[in-house]
Each structure stands twice: as structure tokens, then as C-alpha cells.
Amino acid sequence: RTMLEAIGLKVETAVSGEIGVTLAGRTAYDIVLMDCNMPGIDGFEATRLIRDIDQHAERHTPIVALTAHVSPEVVERCNQTGMDDFLAK
Numbered sequence: 364r365t366m367l368e369a370i371g372l373k374v375e376t377a378v379s380g381e382i383g384v385t386l387a388g389r390t391a392y393d394i395v396l397m398d399c400n401m402p403g404i405d406g407f408e409a410t411r412l413i414r415d416i417d418q419h420a421e422r423h424t425p426i427v428a429l430t431a432h433v434s435p436e437v438v439e440r441c442n443q444t445g446m447d448d449f450l451a452k
Contacts, residue, residue, distance in 0.1 A: 380404035384412045392424055397446065399430040399437070406430075407444045414445040 367374045375390070377383035380401045387395065395413065399406040410426050417424055428441045428449035441449045 378402070380406060380409035383409050384416070387413045387424065388416050391420070391422060394425045394427065396450075397426050397428050399428050399432070399441075407440060410444045410446050 364374050364376055375386060375392075377386055378401075381403045383395070383397070383401070384404070386392075397406040397410055401409070404412075406428060410428075413424060413426065425448075426446045428446045429452050430437060430441070430449060431452055433449070433451045438449060
């Protein structure tokens with residue numbers, strides 16, 4: 364958050380997948396940085412739910428996964444759930 368705000372971006376954070384989905388339902392974000400391992404619903408399920416919201420709102424929110432695991436299986440799971448890209452942390 365600090366780094367993004369330092370370059371002038373407006374940032375909102377969610378402490379859980381449920382809150383992230385709720386925020387995405389209220390606001391059309393330019394991009395979502397999605398942690399794959401969050402309390403409650405994980406980033407994969409949150410992405411699926413945001414994709415449902417996007418479909419009803421006729422938009423596409425870019426979602427970039429943030430994950431410590433960059434195995435081919437995790438990358439494939441990111442793709443299958445509708446994430447646009449991923450960043451290893």
C-alpha cells in the first residue's frame with residue numbers, strides 16, 4: 364500500500380476475501396491485486412465471485428494474483444479462475 368500511494372495511486376485494502384468481493388461489487392477498480400491466501404475465502408474464490416460481478420456489470424476488472432507459490436499448478440489455477448496475471452512475492 365505504501366509503495367503504491369507513494370507513486371500517487373489511490374489504494375483500498377481488504378483484510379479478507381469476503382471484504383474484497385464486497386468492495387469490488389461497490390466500486391469499478393482499475394486493477395485488483397489479489398492475495399491468493401487470505402482469511403475466509405481465498406483469492407481464487409474471491410476472483411470467481413468478482414468475475415460474476417463483472418459479468419453482470421458488463422466490465423472486466425484486471426486481477427493480478429500475488430502469491431509466494433509460482434509452481435505451474437498455481438499458475439494454471441490462477442488462469443483457470445480468471446486472473447489476468449500473477450506476481451511472485
